[in-house]
Amino acid sequence: MENKALGVRKGTWTKEEDFLLKKCIEKYGEGKWHQVPLRAGLNRCRKSCRLRWLNYLRPNIKRGCFTKDEVDLIIRLHKLLGNKWSLIAGRLPGRTANDVKNFWNTHIEKKLVAIGQRRKENVQKSITITNTKIIKPRPRTFSKLYITCPNETTNAHNLPNSCVENPKNKQQPSSNATFTCTTSSSKEEADECIRWWNDLLEATEINGELGASTLIWENHKTLSSGPRDVDNYITQSDHQFGSLLDDANVWETVNLDG
DNA sequence: AATGCAAACAACCGCCTATTG
């Protein structure tokens, strides 16, 4: 398409290109992406420039392991929103939609598929699955990380001190509304926002997903620092993690030994 | 040391929606 038509450069960005793009954004600000390649002196298409900035060069981007809180939030938001990566990422300070999507695809989705298959096999083998422990979910609160807006320069991905509906969304269905961070808000607005998110997350809190997120997080840490023994991990934990797949309103611990 | 493989992640592609003239 446009890339082919213009014969622009593709593939991995060089340090020089990064430098030029960064300088350009610092000088002219974000937006007007069609003008960026020309302004920056880059032989890249507008989309490539935008993506590179949003996913890699933008300040405050957090890299490295996802925290347990983040994994927890991702799972519950995904349950609620589906593959709306940008919306999910919007609730994770410093994380990009691409990061979240990659994390989901590499750490969570595979896990779900593997567990689904194992469960199928177990059913076929007529292994008895019994509930051995029921733990009622505790009331949830946000960690401070998610409810503070530390300074004026905080980017829009931080959870808000207050949330105001983005005017851009006025023509969209309310379920798709996104929120932007402002620093000139009242306490009532902040409380309302926190209530809204609490209600939303409460609605998704089923099936022991907190336990599941812990397992994913622990696995993520292990895999990030040690051997990638995924299959072994699955064997050890899928009887607990598998509760994600159920619809019961309990934290189910199953006994696969029959 | 060389090779193969899988995981992780960066980047591209195609499509959709909003905006503008």
Next chain:
DNA sequence: ACAATAGGCGGTTGTTTGCAT
């Protein structure tokens, strides 16, 4: 009302990295 354009998103692919053999 319509077409052209830009911004944005999700799915997919390509590349890099690190481990096992």
